[in-house]
Amino acid sequence: MTKQAKVAILGATGFTGEKLVEILLSHPNVEIVYLSSRTEAPIPYSKLFPRFKGKTTLNCEPLDVKKAIGLADILFLSLPHTVSMDFVPGVLKAGKRVVDLSADYRLNASLYEKYYKMTHKDVDNLKKAAYGSPELFKTKIEKALLVANPGCYPTSVILALYPLLKEGILENKIIVDSKSAITGAGRKAVIDYHYSNISNNIWAYKPFVHQHVPEMVEILKAATTVAMDLIFTPQVIGVEAGIYSTIYVSFKKAVSEETVSAVYKKYYKNCPFVRLMPALPKLKDVVGTNFCDIGFAIDEKKKNAVIASAIDNLIKGAAGQAVQNMNLMLGFSETTGLL
Amino acid sequence: MTKQAKVAILGATGFTGEKLVEILLSHPNVEIVYLSSRTEAPIPYSKLFPRFKGKTTLNCEPLDVKKAIGLADILFLSLPHTVSMDFVPGVLKAGKRVVDLSADYRLNASLYEKYYKMTHKDVDNLKKAAYGSPELFKTKIEKALLVANPGCYPTSVILALYPLLKEGILENKIIVDSKSAITGAGRKAVIDYHYSNISNNIWAYKPFVHQHVPEMVEILKAATTVAMDLIFTPQVIGVEAGIYSTIYVSFKKAVSEETVSAVYKKYYKNCPFVRLMPALPKLKDVVGTNFCDIGFAIDEKKKNAVIASAIDNLIKGAAGQAVQNMNLMLGFSETTGLL
Amino acid sequence: MTKQAKVAILGATGFTGEKLVEILLSHPNVEIVYLSSRTEAPIPYSKLFPRFKGKTTLNCEPLDVKKAIGLADILFLSLPHTVSMDFVPGVLKAGKRVVDLSADYRLNASLYEKYYKMTHKDVDNLKKAAYGSPELFKTKIEKALLVANPGCYPTSVILALYPLLKEGILENKIIVDSKSAITGAGRKAVIDYHYSNISNNIWAYKPFVHQHVPEMVEILKAATTVAMDLIFTPQVIGVEAGIYSTIYVSFKKAVSEETVSAVYKKYYKNCPFVRLMPALPKLKDVVGTNFCDIGFAIDEKKKNAVIASAIDNLIKGAAGQAVQNMNLMLGFSETTGLL
């Protein structure tokens, strides 16, 4: 079978880039034609990551956007925040598609400036970008030339909350207590990520002010008329992969489990990667997959609920969702290469 | 130096019992004179736990309360819930002291019946028992013959909340998101505790209905006039030891960090095992110690706070706190054998 | 595309059975038609293992060999040792193929009796069984009706040693120091496999007498004329998956790295799942794959070598290799469903 599309991955040696390579290598409809990193000279990708030996003979090359544009139909940008927006205009001008995994096209210009301390340089395309949450914005993504792939924490939180907010059954105060693998912070040689600091540890960081908060709030705000009051605490836990978000909500009036289940089913009945679980989920059931598992429990008074959602932070929270978006953009079946 | 007290540990082979042995063996003022477990015949403790080889030649014996009473001045009961109350009356009648690490003397009789599905058999002593939270009830513990050692989750939660509630600055709704090592569930051969189920995993369980909720609520209720609405979600994480509780509160009126710090300092200034940290704490800083580390952050509006408290679940959450209680009961310095 | 073969898995709830289900569900040429376990009534497999929700609607049923024979073309027996041989004769008589993952068809009858303390009940088929090491016995496996899938330790050891022994360049004394995930011991609720016993631990067990020794020796003996003196020490380490075997050999006369590399390449040039690495391998590069990575180093005198081989114990060491064998037996490409 002829591969139907050619893809490039810019930034192929971060955790997310590596996961993109892994997924796309076994994707039946696409061929990877270009990989780049901060290397100074081309080097076999399997030399950088021996686990790819026997699976690809591709080289990883110094970043050359023009070359990538020349070779590929669609480019995955797995670059640091504030770098992507230097490249996106050129790629789109050349008529190629982009899935951007940085934060550059997720927030409006003023929030971007507030949280990333930099004026946005590509406001035109920012306005046109589709937010890459396929369960919520499928139609827009299918037509998009530029998709802003969601952040990892927002993915887990938005999928859990959107249906309930859209149905208007929640009070405005929402508490989100998220726990993530350290890989979400990128492949960096810092002492805080040393094995002995992560193993057997857990700690909360950036309370109230994490840069993913405006992303969650902006997307969720569109679903609701209440003035949401969302408190978010990210935490690092000693797992290799995954995000587990425990979310506390109250209902405007008493609801039954059946009602809440029905809401989720209404929104996700055609969503192959969201699973409504019969109980609070376990992180490990989604590790290595593109699933988002959601479960919930309601208290005696039927007024409060705890919702838990679990994803693999590098798959549904990054590379897997990016491929899901690509599938939609290129007209492939949504699950291709992901199940 | 002559050892000043003789201690017995009933139930010496659970995680908590083993930790008691470890701590008490190096306690300068006491001598362990009796260890029991479900064994059928006496067996060297270091044969059951080779790590004690060279540290003790004590035998672990089939449970014989009379023998323990005969030998010891104070008994630690590290027995299953509903078993302790069979033994406590006899021990007290013989004039010996008890630190009970089960839940049998923590709740009033009606709550006990509701959560442990059994009528309480020793209501007289239940009424006299001191709740073993030395930071809050030191005077009562010093005089007590029977101390009910707190549960692990309640220890981490009560210490974080008591001062703020007592000062009357909190709104009534409180969310507690706790994460615990699996050792809190006891040394049991069940498949859910298999290495491959715990490593790299996290899951929430018993939302709203965990048996530690009434314990927290009863103790905290005494500190406040508001009708507390406390939601508690326990979670298992893949760490060897520890509980990390992330707690969400709102203030009746805006407060500064200084105010909150001052409240904690007021209550804990003479408490050697509570440390107010300059930032949200890390679990690992308390593992292997009897400390409870507390940190907090306040949002922009100065109306909401996230508080995190960290303890070693088997030490400050069980055996360490039990020894701290013993120190007070026997007139030793509070920190003896624990720093 | 029509699935070309129907498969049954007997014993689908052990670690190996679960991995078989995972691999075969995404295998493009086969359809799982039957799953059994010790359940008393049929139960959805995804209820037993929630991670399969959305991936299969199959039930797991009480074991009924006749039903399995009736439905499937090939049966995977992932049953306890000494149980498989009760079923194999009937399956073969019905003209169906078998991949047996127990030890029942790996050893000759007298070794079997010595190590498994039971007289072999199916010596006829034992003699006809192919040893399922595709890199060594491909032709025999392609024609076999019954394949004895190798043990996990033997897979890692045999692949590392066979070429060197066959070329006759090794001295007879060989030391094998292997480290394995605890999953190799099966999904059992025993206290030794509790998270707190495995995490951060390592220990050696069954020195000299492990039941996998005769399996290694029998297969390797066929490659050599020297009277091998093989010492094997298995060890449990706190990893979720994998076996890492460090092997110490001496050469009859001095050899170069090039010579040794050439030997491995000669034997494995057409073997897609054996990778000769440029350095000593890392376990993690094979976890989640069917690869066996082999690396080696030679000392200054060119007389001694340390060889390390790494596999995923449940994949190349069990379920993956079983599927690789099935691929050969059914005439599929060797790598189908495994790359």
Next chain:
Amino acid sequence: MTKQAKVAILGATGFTGEKLVEILLSHPNVEIVYLSSRTEAPIPYSKLFPRFKGKTTLNCEPLDVKKAIGLADILFLSLPHTVSMDFVPGVLKAGKRVVDLSADYRLNASLYEKYYKMTHKDVDNLKKAAYGSPELFKTKIEKALLVANPGCYPTSVILALYPLLKEGILENKIIVDSKSAITGAGRKAVIDYHYSNISNNIWAYKPFVHQHVPEMVEILKAATTVAMDLIFTPQVIGVEAGIYSTIYVSFKKAVSEETVSAVYKKYYKNCPFVRLMPALPKLKDVVGTNFCDIGFAIDEKKKNAVIASAIDNLIKGAAGQAVQNMNLMLGFSETTGLL
């Protein structure tokens, strides 16, 4: 009680330095009077390591040897290799004692140059230094002004082999397969020590040529007349602490278990930190302690043995043994502060 000695720790922020602080803070006979690190200005030690909050108010200062000499009776040098020898002459000249935890005084000058690629700058003191293995060289250590604290791997290997070699019962070929926590490599921000590279991984490195080989060989050589042929393979495993050495030896003539046990008992009968275990040891039994656990098994022919020895790499393999040496040098009981 008046503290009897004042100690300084130079290099107090590495893993070993931190462990020294921990042990010495609770040592009843000494007082820490000086801590240094690469800091530019004095900073509270508990600010660098919050776990020490409430346990010490000491500052960590920029390195000033003269100040340390002025304040302390004995200096622990936990400095990088090749740095210690710059300071040792001055310290000794000032009449102060030194326990050097680097490799600078472990090897003779020519081996030092070969393995550390630097001419030794303090050959005079090198010749006088005592090798700090208290079980073997107690008398010499008691009189020493300068003790070279052993390497972590050598500690585990030498203790397991010395008695058997000294008794002359071993063949000359010895295989040592060691597994270590990554903390042995020092607190360094390198990507190889990132949590995701260590967790669930194991790999062998520096086969045949590790710098600890000459240390083992030199010490063991003194015990034997045979020309030892020792092969050593270090391996990194995903544990927080510990070294587990699996050692393969052959006997000149058949021996019984009793004989081997008797040999170990002869040498270690007065050694409180060496435990001869009834079976192959488990790493976790020594973690957090200064013990070295040794166990062994002999094959059917009584000609080969596998010996396993386990230590905590930062305690018996570094800081604990250093304190044990200090105890001997200062005339304290050997176990003070360590049991």
